Amino acid sequence: MIKNVVTLFIIILAFAFGNAQKEDDPVAWSHTVNKLSDTEYELIFTGIILKDWHVYSQHTSDGGSLPSEFTYVNAGEDYELVGETLESETHTEYSEAFEVDETFFSDIAVFTQKIKLLKPDIDLIDVNLWYQVCKEVCFNKEFDFTISLGGNTVVLEDKVVDDLSKTLSASMELDLKNKERLNEGVEDVANGSSGLWTIFGLGFLGGLIALLTPCVFPMIPLTVSFFTKQSKTKSKGIANAILYGLFIVVIYFLLSLPFHLFDSVDSQILNTIATNIWLNVFFFLIFVFFAFSFFGYYELTLPSSWANKMDNASSKVGGVIGIFFMAVTLAIVSFSCTGPILGGLLGSTALAEGDVATNLSVGMLGFGVALALPFALFALFPAWLNSLPKSGGWMTTVKVVLGFLELALALKFLSNADLVGNWGFLKWEIFMGIWIVISILLTLYLFGLIRFSHDAPKQRPSLPRIFIGIVSAVFSLYLILGLFKVNDLKLLSGFPPPKFYSVFEQKSDCPLGIDCYKDFDEGVAHAKNAGKPILLDFTGWACVNCRKMEENVWSEPDVYKIINEEYVLISLYVDDRKELPENQQFDYKFNSGRVKTINTVGKKWGTFQTLNFNAASQPFYVLLSPQMEVLNSSMQYVDKDTYKHWLEKGLKNYRR
Template identity: 70%
Template sequence: MKQLVVFIALIVNVLPVFSQDDDNPVLWSHEVNKISDTEYELVMTGKIHEGWHVYSQFTAEGGSLPSEFTYLKAGEDYELVGLTGESKTLTEYSDIFEVDETFFKKEAVFTQKIKLLDKTVRQVDVDLFYQVCKEVCIPADVSFNFSLDGGSVRLEEKTLDERSLTLGNSLQLNLKNKELLNTRGEANVYADSGLWTIFGLGFLGGLIALLTPCVFPMIPLTVSFFTKQSQNKSKGIVNALLYGFFIVLIYFLLSLPFHLFDSVDSQILNTIATNSWLNIAFFAIFVFFAFSFFGYYELTLPSSWANKMDAASTQVGGFLGIFFMAVTLAIVSFSCTGPILGGLLGSTTLAQGDVATNLSAGMSGFGVALALPFALFALFPAWLNSLPKSGGWMTTVKVVLGFLELALAFKFLSNADLVGHWGILKREVFIVIWVVLFLLMAAYLLGLFRFPHDGPKQKLSPTRKVFGLFSAAFSVYLILGLAKLAPLNVLSGLVPPDFYSVFEQESDCPLGIDCFKDFEQGVAFAKSVNKPILLDFTGWACANCRDMEENVWSDSEVYPLIKDKYVLISLYVDDSAELPVDEQFDFKYETGRVKTIETIGQKWGTFQTLNFGAASQPYYVLLSPDMEVLNQAIQKTDVSSYRAWLTTGLSKFEENRLISVK
């Protein structure tokens, strides 16, 4: 939670600007100085790019994360002599954390003396976790491999062993007709509409936020302030419109760091979205959000932030003063908007597309919805008289949002369960939990129980009764789906897939289709039966993948094409299962960055990026067994486009087969 608060604070107070040179802000090297036959000094040097800084090991608690060293096999092969030393540091007071922070600029040098306990040891391995910052902060880690046989080895010049080179080269495909992958056609048009869908979800979230007690009362107060305090009516309208623009800008800025993360590593956002422990953390955060909506405690940012922004808006005046007023609104409304923004972030990561772009679209939609009434009521102030009065109905809105937050929380827990293959939240268990949640929401809306912050008991409104009955009806729908009496296709991607069941299934592939989860095995089979390949880059926690499988693949014309005409190879890029030790290796990108491939998901995620220049799922490619691309690559699309795409690829394969026979 602290990291979430810090993240928002950083973005609210600054506008980060990044360049291509910032993609690798610290270049590390290391060397060994021999003191005696058993004593050595390890030296680790980081050259820090202009404008960036790295935090000391000893920066104050309660501030940014300190640098932290892990000395592997310390106490076993060698012992540490004293603490890890540091070069000259700088100390400045942080207005955000309200502590003195200690950090390096331009260069950071760490030294550590060691004494060997085993004189035969010839290598010492050290891991460093650090935070490098420039308006926003990037957590990073680096490994140093010290050779005690003399000389220094520069980290950026690290060479790979023969096994890593062989396994890394095996990931590279010699694709024929590769240029066809990047062509665009009707099948890809639907994918672009996904941004508008995300924008729409953000807009809907913003509209819901308007109905909360943190935002709704601010509308008439703020609009009246602009229209009455300005020198003339037109000036008041301009100021109100500018205020709305700044609201949109602030929420858009919240998404910018995710673009930076994506430029550092194309797989990083996918890794974050599908990491089991991070999904568990999201589960805990969303439960925390939910109970704040239920009224058990208030979720707020430090009041000093709002006071400072409010004071700044008064002292500065003009355009900048209006900007600080918009920042103040974002801060004081956080107790209501924070959980909704968290839900938007969760929905975006679950979408498995280009997370950074999706998040920008969603945040922009949220900001537009939040800003819209300030602009409209400034243009048409008479409309203020038609606004409903604040009251208990806003508390009801918060409670409903609390139940929805809980439902989304279990989706994150389900992600962790799917990726980790724990078997705890199977499809049936998940649906039962949702049934209970929506029945409880129905009971609350129908007045059967109350929460601590509910006002005096009043007669239920017709609207509340309707929503209560709708929630009960949704629970019944879930029960029918659980009993296989109704399809749950509208919930594809939200509930676990059919094959992840408490009951034994014939196949763990989508729709029971025979599939391969290893590329080489699938290609070998395709060659033996002389069929084209449907290469499916997917994920256990990929919502759009489930949507495609359950609503497009299940089509009466699409299903037989996949089942009978193609060899399906499904590669799960978020599979956390470890590769056998002899299949783990280091992969070196063209940029020189080395990535350790330890899990199945890391292998196939790197494989996808390396050969197809993509990092999102679902991502579909049609190949012949001899690696000829048969059609453009596509992502999420509709039934007719997908059917046409499969048919075109099949025709191309048959055409090539006839030519080869002649």
Template identity: 70%
Template sequence: MGRLKGVLVVLFGFLAMSAITAQTDESPVVWSQEVNQISDTEFELVLTAEIMNGWHVYSQHTPPGGPLPTEFTYVGAGESYELLGDTEESETETAFSDIFEVDETFFKNEARFTQKIRITDKDLQQVRLDLFYQVCKEVCIPVEETFYFSLYGQDIVVEEATIDDRSRAMGQSLNIDLKNQQLLNQSDGESLGGTGGLWVIFGLGFLGGLLALLTPCVFPMIPLTVSFFTKHSQKKSKGVINALLYGFFIVLIYFLLSLPFHLFDSVDSQILNTIATNVWLNVFFFLIFVFFAFSFFGYYELTLPSSWANRMDAASAKVGGGLGIFFMALTLAIVSFSCTGPILGGLLGSTALAEGDVATNLSAGMLGFGVALALPFALFALFPAWLNSLPKSGGWMNTVKVVLGFLELGLALKFLSNADLVGNWGLLKREIFLAIWVALSLGMTLYLLGVGGTKGQKKSAPRIVFGLVSAAFTLYLLLGLFKVMPLKLLSGFPPPQFYSIVDQESDCPLGLDCYKDFEEGLAYAKKVNKPILLDFTGWACVNCRKMEENVWSDPAIYEILNEEVVLISLYVDDRKELEESEKFAYQFDSGRVKEIGTVGQKWGTFQTVNFGAASQPYYVLMSPSLEILGPSIQNTNIPDYVDWLQRGIANFEDAPVVLED
């Protein structure tokens, strides 16, 4: 989770910067600025970067899961002046990164940024801009700088951010003196990121489209539409072409529905990713999915205004040709919304829970959904004889809707669980979560097998087969609920095993001993002279749960974690308020001040300022004397993780240092 999944490029940046300036007497990036007055109240702020040959600076819009994007913070915006639109940037380049497995967006040689503002305070003389960016070559150097724009040519008055002595001391304690920090950036291939996540999302969308085909809103339309094209065209080939065009427009329409989310991302790259950790957004999605589920159960029907469909239908008849076929496809999308809407909502939920750029994930999912929905129209147009093999419409389609209702409720519970975990409410413990899933799965099983159903209800062979599959899944959940076997197939979805009603001896993964405060864990590591496994994690981090339940649970790894290292797990999304005596303001080197008021803010800042990373899971092995023992590692497999642990521990044993008796 988190904004920068897969960030492996970390700091020995200040050392690198020192070496560069010593050799060249210049920084890799030289900035210049200007102010253009547009009117009495409107100005254009321009910031231009001259980038040294071979170096590059990342765009504001490089995708999450990749390197750190450039960020602009306009101090005082909304008070004495307002921003007119977003910060615009000059032309960028794009290239695929093997390290991050995303398409990076960056500048070479020169970057130019412009921002228009309108002043609302006539006494305003200057505007302050806090800039954060990464400049990269063989290494990446994160840089924070502050710029002042004089609106009327007066001398700049530098504003010094002030924090009290208490905050300054607490901020200094948050910075640790790491040794061998450059090892964090060395990779032998073990620090792996995603594994074809977009194809997985595309597959989920395709599966959702196939399910939508089986609903009463869509299925009856297939033979009617194909017959219309093949029988109402003067030539058979023309009818086939029209049907294929119809299918293409279906794909296009659903893909276009995802584009607004990219616009949201351009405003704030994290506006969608916050779904994974924001308590109230998770509660909102829980309620929405429950609402969707009951529409599938038949309590009410979700429909778009009928006037929309009527207008699209009239437009298709009036325009004709390719444009008319487009309006026919749009009519299908509108009239089928009562069945497709909840499925699309589930697709949005799945992409929100997935790692990476949510907008891109959603586009992949919507593309898969559209392809599945359009496929039968194209295939049956090419092979019209296949229409005879289609089953007749009937009650089985209502069965599909009810099953989808059960699935929607199961997904809804995941959002409520996220809110419960991040908010530290303690309401939806693992046993309660699994018990509700057991009830939902059992209810679906009984429905499919016709137990307690309407008298004389037909039980077709497919329905019985799916009923037995549902029964097997119910049994699987029961075995997991009573801890007869681990639920590895569901890793990351139920709450973690230690979030339990029964097993309250340890609040650490797998019942391991762990510390949730760095200083406490460090003191213990010094006492017992063991290496530290620093685990940056999150309550709503799906990949963290997968690592714990699928990788850490391996006997060889579990033994190492239990006996040979001191585990320190720091939750960067923990919304628990710090005690008043523990709250403070952290001042970055640039002068920017960040208020630290929650546990997550403290450990998130700790991870960023010391390790130059903000993604989870993120693992570091270090000695009690703060010596880095090897590269950082993230989401990976059992053999690589075992090898990583063993090499780090061997490095520690080669030169152990006993710091305390």
């Protein structure tokens, strides 16, 4: 009781302090400790929030304002977390801006975490809280708690940075004028429901392709016949087959849930796939491994004992649970064909913009629906089974075609690693040359000119195979003409490396040959001399939507002319792993006291973007005058007309 009174008293004091806060610091944080036993403690973090401001729950919906995140320093070594971090009362409302339900705190936010000591002499616990606080605008904030379990006074040792670091840190913060313009009508069409529908469609297509493989296709008539013939009534057989299909959807959806657990630990853990060098190399090797399994050099299978156990369980249990185990058995025995396709789905969602875990769940849902659909449809209309083509060598052809597609996708991950690591061996021409070779080999295979060991005896290619071979030949010609600059390869924008990443000497190492600056200060100095406004481009080597913007929007003649003639382009790559010169490396000290070492180009410009524009996504565009006046709202991934209008409005404001 006394502990609760003390906690309430601290909250009241914090509330009184919070009302005295300024609007640029809308939350006042405090903490208390309750001792539960000799080794167990309860940590309570309290935030008093100014009126009309919101701090967001750890569990707010994806696609809206960002959730609060706690980092417990040395958890697992000095102590362990008991359960999850609990929250006080929250509110949920629909956000018109993000078109999702957001869960947030008003007035007060209280988080509670129980811990159990692993080392008896531990007294100090360090906890970092990252949160977003919003009103008309949003700010990303951090707060570091240093907690004494014994109630001792904590004397914080101020982290000291040297004079060089102070000077370079000061140069990172801009004195922006008209900053409120940044949030006026921000456009971003990359992360809407249309994007999720596209990912669902890709997953659905992957499921349809999986149906045509030798591991799944023969199962359709066998399974449907089992349900319709073994059931006492026709309606019961149809219901069981539909339930079987529903369980298939559920199983593949459940496979994506572990990625949400990873995402709850660190919201960026999956997105690092797009920029981490060694993860990209790992994915490249995995996809090559998948491809050669499709070529028939070895078989990918899960342990046969798993399938046997599931099959036995389905026989013994019966009923609804038995049907569920039958669906699990199908997932296990078909893994050699579906595994590589699911790997491709994972790779595609990792490359897509937005929340990777959500993308993967939507993609897996589409995959499961496509895989389950035939079992329900043929149960409803069993006469259709007679129209199904017979199993045969054509299914081997499907697997080999998928193998070539896996090789092409694998190259994208190797290209990401090459770009981010500045290795310089997979330039645009080499990438396209390898794709041309893969496409030509696929064409030759489809016309029967090359074969694999598991192919059926040689015979005249079927009409569907000839048709797909012609499509592959046309695609090969399209790539060849693009390599020799006869066409612009816009259909592939965002997938190959940028065209300025070339083996030949280029006039510019900037998009579309536009003169650009990759250092902010140099670009501003040129803008002052030229009397032109600045197009500030936060981009990344592994950013697919950045390439799409450059190759589909910037390349349009009227947009290109405005950028090239009216603006000074400053392109800052936030994922560039190139080390800064020693005299430019420094420690940046945040207001919270946390110190971040800035030792690479990407860290410098990523921190620069967050500090000045409260943003961390790419592409991200800002229009500035040389005197640091914001000329228009910030801009992200949009269509050509919107982008052109945005550039013209910025010019108009600059001339005014």
